[in-house]
Amino acid sequence: MSYLEALRGALGEANVLEEPVELHLFSKDASLLRGQANVVVFPQDADQVSEVVKIAEAHKVPIVARGAGTGLTAGASPTEGGIVVVTTAIDSIEIDLENRSAWVGAGVINLDLSAAAAPHGLHFAPDPSSQSACTIGGNVANNSGGPHCLAEGSTTSHVLGLEVVLAGGEIVRLGGNAPDPIGLDLKGLIVGSEGTLGIVTKALVRLLPLDPDVRTMLLAFPTVESAATTVSQVISAGMVPAALELMDQRMVQAVENWLQAGLPVDAAAVLLAEVVGETEGVEAEAEIIADLGRANGATSVEVARDETHRATLWKGRKSAFGAIAQLAPDYYLHDAVVPRTRLVETMSAVYEIADRYDLTMLNVFHAGDGNLHPLVAFDASDPETNRKVHEAGDEIVAICLKNGGALSGEHGIGIEKRDMMRTTFTELDLDAQARLKEAVDPSGVFNPSKVLPAGSRCFDFGGVRRKELPEGVWV
Amino acid sequence: MKSLPSDLARLATEPDTLAPESAEDVSSILRHASKEGLRVQVRGGGTRSGFGAPPTPDLVMSMENLTAVEAYEPDDLTLVVQAGARVDDVESTLIEHNQTAVLPERPGDSTVGGVIASGASSFKRGRLFGTRERLLEATVVTGDGRVVRGGGRVVKNVTGYDLPRLMVGAFGSLGVIVSVCLKLWPAPPDRATVTVDSPEAAAEVARPLAVLQDNESTRVYVWGTAAEIEAQTAKLGGGAEAGHHWPAGPVDRFGWSLRVPPANLTGAIERLPTEWRYVALHGVGEIRAASPRIDGAADLRSWAEDEGGRLVVTDSPEGGLDGFDPWGRPPPGIEFQKRLIAEFDPARVINPGRLPGGL
Incomplete structure (x- = not known):
């Protein structure tokens, strides 16, 4: 029996897509890289995922898990072919009010979870800009962040348990509502592993109480440096606001042109700051941020009057990527992180690189975390531009690493940054990561060729590396 | 030898x-x-x-000879420190800058590496999360002698597998922790400890730092600006002492860590044998306890495991366990752990x- 027949038998024909146009649709995520799916399946629960895993292992076919496909690093692109496992049908939400947590299907959309929790005065803290589309399974796979991770941490800090299908089709429930599960933290290892260790079917997530009070403010600055300096000074002043988001002028203009949100288009940069907590605290903190902003030359400080006004300010920020479409057909978005004290110099270098390559660059990013998102708007159909975009991108990442940073803050490695892993980790570091992969996924069917560059596994630590395998081969 | x-x-x-x-x-x-x-x-x-x-x-x-602070960047809220550094020394350095690594209070001679390897956390974990959420980078030496680094010195990172997190609670089984980068937190200058009548009273304030109950009383720990402290204390009904007064972990012949879903915490306290001394963390589901005898532990463990929890032995006299497993039922995925x-x-x-x- 072929694996296609086996899949039809296990999931029913309605949940197995094989038409060329369907395969084409699911052969790419939101990155620029396309793969080629051999088949797309929609399992309804962990038992069906387990069947898929067993079939894939028996037939040595790669499995690529996919939620909404909003990932930006080709993590969900079936670049080695194989079975694309779409988790969107696994979409239950079971809220546990007493424990302030919820078991959530991998296919549940991030915003739907918070909407379901809101009537109970609770919310799920990670809020990627794609939260109206991205799924919890994708958030877990990429340890996603979002503006509010500054104070509350990324997805991994909010995952208390996982239902995951591992090698051999074994379904395990890791963690739970009780703190400190005993033994090695497999749950913590699987979060952020980009579907390379198993397929998460459900997550037990922490729900936080909604804040009693909030102040959201927009500060306009005459230079990007003055805005970035304000960010650094806010953190050094002993505060961790709920969010500190920075947009440069090009981005503000693009957003304003699209949304008419009343953003200050004349400013070189705007800073969106939000503080939460008890009223007494948020008032004091908002005042400190406003004072620091003014001391750095802020030309205006606008405090949200009410919830509607606040929503408008946030809509400007969260719609940024959608606004790019008016400028160019494609965009290339980076996700490097630098220590917050190096923000100003890194931003200067990033602009210099864009100017040198004559590229249209816009910036909108999680400044409080030092998490940059330089975005190049361009036309991918022009090979020369394509080359320049990628070369400039490599230079930007290199400068971030030189300034003590990391390759990715919240988007993951996927294929896009896989080969840059060697610039930040030693052979032994990568070998250790390859051993983690081998220990958990011995047959290598889970999302092969992602995250780790080929040849990461050394045969021994004397530095003898396995012969480089040809491109495209997975073992 | x-x-x-x-x-x-x-x-x-x-x-x-x-x-x-x-x-x-x-x-x-x-x-x-x-x-x-x-x-x-x-x-x-x-x-x-x-x-x-x-x-x-x-x-x-x-x-003992690996105690150096390798890098401290107060403005970045990051600290790189060797594993043998004493928690007390580290926190004393940080508090000069009004910062904390949110490591266990009253640590005695505990080291940073020991806290991470054993998975111990601060009492403030209900608000600021546990030790595993504070570890950004780890350099470890594997059993066969490879020096390996994972993570990075930035506060947000998804660059490869989360090797640092895997070290928390691993008791060195994957490698000896040599140095770590920790995510720090500002420590506001004003703090207070408010004694309340019951744990439910703590619900009057939004996300307090800690709500601790022991054999004697229940206390709510708050911090912030003077105005915030005043407002929160008023909501809790007064009775505040300035500063944070953290309890010492109870010590006896047997030491215990009882871990249950937060909703089961009060039920767990009621099930503790009367001679047990304890400190319970409301909102977290952790109870640190000590007892002169092992009697009652098996029933307590059986109940805890049925509720999705654990009763872990943290200390015992030589030969005192008499076949009682220190951890209880093996965790799921044990083959993968091996x-x-x-x-x-x-x-x-x-x-x-x-x-x-x-x-």
Whole structure:
């Protein structure tokens, strides 16, 4: 029996897509890289995922898990072919009010979870800009962040348990509502592993109480440096606001042109700051941020009057990527992180690189975390531009690493940054990561060729590396 | 035991105790141990040595000479420190800048590495999360002597597998922690401890730092600006003492860590045998307890495990467990845990027998 027949038998024909146009649709995520799916399946629960895993292992076919496909690093692109496992049908939400947590299907959309929790005065803290589309399974796979991770941490800090299908089709429930599960933290290892260790079917997530009070403010600055300096000074002043988001002028203009949100288009940069907590605290903190902003030359400080006004300010920020479409057909978005004290110099270098390559660059990013998102708007159909975009991108990442940073803050490695892993980790570091992969996924069917560059596994630590395998081969 | 190679003999502080001075020394010791099949007990402050059921070690690796602060960036809220540094010393350095690493309060001689390896957390974990959420980067030496780094010195990172997080609560089974980068937090200057009538009273304030209940009373811990403290204290009905008064962990012949879903905490407290002393963390589901006798532990564990929790032995007198497993029922995915350990410590030399399932 072929694996296609086996899949039809296990999931029913309605949940197995094989038409060329369907395969084409699911052969790419939101990155620029396309793969080629051999088949797309929609399992309804962990038992069906387990069947898929067993079939894939028996037939040595790669499995690529996919939620909404909003990932930006080709993590969900079936670049080695194989079975694309779409988790969107696994979409239950079971809220546990007493424990302030919820078991959530991998296919549940991030915003739907918070909407379901809101009537109970609770919310799920990670809020990627794609939260109206991205799924919890994708958030877990990429340890996603979002503006509010500054104070509350990324997805991994909010995952208390996982239902995951591992090698051999074994379904395990890791963690739970009780703190400190005993033994090695497999749950913590699987979060952020980009579907390379198993397929998460459900997550037990922490729900936080909604804040009693909030102040959201927009500060306009005459230079990007003055805005970035304000960010650094806010953190050094002993505060961790709920969010500190920075947009440069090009981005503000693009957003304003699209949304008419009343953003200050004349400013070189705007800073969106939000503080939460008890009223007494948020008032004091908002005042400190406003004072620091003014001391750095802020030309205006606008405090949200009410919830509607606040929503408008946030809509400007969260719609940024959608606004790019008016400028160019494609965009290339980076996700490097630098220590917050190096923000100003890194931003200067990033602009210099864009100017040198004559590229249209816009910036909108999680400044409080030092998490940059330089975005190049361009036309991918022009090979020369394509080359320049990628070369400039490599230079930007290199400068971030030189300034003590990391390759990715919240988007993951996927294929896009896989080969840059060697610039930040030693052979032994990568070998250790390859051993983690081998220990958990011995047959290598889970999302092969992602995250780790080929040849990461050394045969021994004397530095003898396995012969480089040809491109495209997975073992 | 056999005589040590000369490059290791210089590290001996006592017979069978070696105190490495660098990651390379740690590597040399572990390569020697792997080659000779020696069991190595890694020793920090010795405050959490009661976990598991380890056999008598052949060698003790004392982390006493690995105590340096390698980098402290107050404006970045990050600290890189060697694993042997005492928690007390680290927090004393940080508080000069009104910052904290949110490590356990009243740590005694605990070291940073020991806290991470045993998975211990601060009382403030209900608000600021536990130790595993504070670890940004770790440099470890695997059982076969490889020096390996994971994570990075930035507050947000998804660059490869989360090796640092895997070290939390691993008792060194994958590698000896040599140095770590920790995510710091501002420590507001004003703080108060408010005694309340019941844990439910704490619901009056939004996300307090901690709500602790022990045999005597229930206390809510708050911090912030003076105005915030005043407002929160008023909501809690007054009775505030300035400052934070953290309880010492109860100590007796047996030490326990009871971990239950937060909703089961009050039920768990009611089930504790009357002679047990305890500190319970509301909103977290953790109870640190101590007792003169083991009686009642089996029933308590059985109930806790049925509720999705655990009763873990953190200390016991020699021979006192009498067949009572220190961890209880093995965790799910134990085969995967074994395979991970086999990749990192193939000769199983680092702290064998400390983990659940006799690993």
